[in-house]
Amino acid sequence: MATLDSYKIPQSVLVVMFTPAWDVLLLNRADNPGFWQSVTGSKDHAEEPWHVTAAREVREETGISVEAPGHALTDWWLENVYDIYPSWRHRYAPGVVFNTERVFGLALPAQVPVVLSPREHTDSVWLPWRAAAERCSSASNAEAILHLPAWGQR
Secondary structure, rough: OHHHHHEOOOOOEEEEEOOOOOOOEEEEEOOOOOOOEEEEEEOOOOOOOOOHHHHHHHHHHHOOOOOOOOEEEEEEEEEEEEEEOOHHHEEEEEOOOEEEEEEEEEHHHHOOOOOOOOOEEEEEEEEEEHHHHHHHOOOHHHHHHHOOHHHHOO
């Protein structure tokens, strides 16, 4: 039987990683092949600051440090509240059906090599921002990418 400590916290980050040419990194989920997304992940504990969650998830999922020279992690101050996919609700405490997602951008000086966490993702691709938005499986992820020209310059 799961304990409350073993459930995911329904607060997560979405990190849109992009270059000056507006190329965006997408990852293919290992547990749902064909589900393309930006870096995402839940807080480890409720008090964890959003930017700490974002930096940790980028490192865990891509091997990239947000603190490397030329990298700039920015909180876009945008939050999405959405229904958790029914197939993933078992990861959350009973009765939890909504997640709050905080959106960040990670500006990179160029496309950088990615080291995937094989338990999370099977493939990665850099795409022009509009093509990346079209490939995204999540509506909130696609919408965030479509905001890139406005938010990515802040």
